[in-house]
Amino acid sequence: xxxxxxxxxxxxxxxxxxxxLFGTPAAFYxxxxxxxxxxxxxxxxxxxxxQLPLHIVREKLMSQDSDFTRELTExxxxxxxxxxxxxxxxxxxxxxxxxxxxxxxxxLPEAPPQAFCDEPETCGxxxxxxxxxxWERFKLTVDDILIRSNKIHATGKGCINKDGVCTARFxxxxxxxxxxxxxxxxxxxxxxxxxxxxxxxxxxxxxxCNTDARCLLSGTSVKAVVGxxxxxxxxxxxxxxxxxxxxxxxxxx
Ligand SMILES: [Zn+2]
Ligand SMILES: [Zn+2]
Numbered sequence: 001x002x003x004x005x006x007x008x009x010x011x012x013x014x015x016x017x018x019x020x021l022f023g024t025p026a027a028f029y030x031x032x033x034x035x036x037x038x039x040x041x042x043x044x045x046x047x048x049x050x051q052l053p054l055h056i057v058r059e060k061l062m063s064q065d066s067d068f069t070r071e072l073t074e075x076x077x078x079x080x081x082x083x084x085x086x087x088x089x090x091x092x093x094x095x096x097x098x099x100x101x102x103x104x105x106x107x108l109p110e111a112p113p114q115a116f117c118d119e120p121e122t123c124g125x126x127x128x129x130x131x132x133x134x135w136e137r138f139k140l141t142v143d144d145i146l147i148r149s150n151k152i153h154a155t156g157k158g159c160i161n162k163d164g165v166c167t168a169r170f171x172x173x174x175x176x177x178x179x180x181x182x183x184x185x186x187x188x189x190x191x192x193x194x195x196x197x198x199x200x201x202x203x204x205x206x207x208x209c210n211t212d213a214r215c216l217l218s219g220t221s222v223k224a225v226v227g228x229x230x231x232x233x234x235x236x237x238x239x240x241x242x243x244x245x246x247x248x249x250x251x252x253x
Contacts, residue, residue, distance in 0.1 A: 001207075002032060002042055009203060010046055021202055022079055023048040045216075054217065058185035072187070073178045080198045080213055082172075082191030084146060085139035089193060092143045104141050105148055105208050110134065142201045149210040153195045171195060187217060 006012045010028055011020020018024065030044035052060075060068045084092045113130040120128035153159075153170040161167050171194035178190040191198065197212035204211055 002030070005042075005044075005207070006030075009206065017049065021200070022046060023050070025049065026051070057217065061180045061187060062182060062185040064180075064182060069180055076187070076189055076215055077178060080189065080200055080215060082175075082189060082196075082198045083193035084143045084196075085201060086143050089147075089152065089195065092147055095140070095144075103148070104144050107208070109205050109208070110137065110141075112138075138201075138205060142204050145204050145208055146196065146199065149208075150196050150199065150204075150212070172197075189215075 006028065007014075009021050010025050011018045011023075012025050012028060017026070025046055026049040027047040028045060030042060033041045033043060035041050057072070061072075086092060086095075112134050113127060115127045116131040117123045117125060117128055120131045153166075153168060159166045159168050159170070172191060173188075174194050175188045175191050179188050180186070181188065189198065198214045199211060200213040203213055
């Protein structure tokens with residue numbers, strides 16, 4: 001599954017990097033962690049080719065280069081969403097269950113129709129009607145998987161520290177639109193649902209389980225995640241080592 005993810009989602013093929021879901025990949029780094037309940041869990045970092053140095057991105061955002069800001073915003077919003085695709089959490093939870101409904105976490109994704117025109121929204125030909133109805137099903141499925149699998153965070157006793165703040169940083173700050181703070185160059189991604197992490201809809205639809213995805217726009221957060229991911233490898237080794245030593249003990253008795 002991880003190899004398929006690397007090849008088809010990231011675009012890292014046997015013949016070299018090809019355009020993937022997020023662009024052409026320049027590098028990747030990932031580890032599979034075994035959780036307490038023995039389930040496997042992937043942490044993955046992807047570098048995209050052609051990425052400007054981060055200080056240049058910041059400069060361009062601060063200088064209010066509107067074309068750059070618009071294009072970066074469009075790219076980011078095409079990669080990640082911070083809310084459900086078909087309505088609010090309450091609306092999504094309330095969706096009617098259609099006849100013949102199957103739990104999407106137990107089915108394979110439905111491939112989109114092969115053929116469609118440049119402007120499917122206005123075209124109206126048979127192929128384009130097919131594409132639009134597939135897209136509606138896609139959005140409903142993504143939301144259904146999010147409601148079922150992504151931990152909708154209810155802040156409670158377990159996550160509150162001594163200052164009364166949720167240690168998982170929920171509820172997240174909500175932004176109705178993606179905006180740039182002109183003083184700091186900080187990009188606040190649109191986020192309308194405070195109780196879920198950002199996700200990539202295509203990653204959700206293809207993996208059909210709890211996932212989250214986000215863009216790391218600072219060197220510090222990249223380093224933090226590298227440290228976090230590496231920590232899992234180290235922890236993993238430690239566990240393997242403990243397992244072996246326990247095995248050795250039981251055999252030598
Ligand atoms: Zn058409
Ligand atoms: Zn919490």
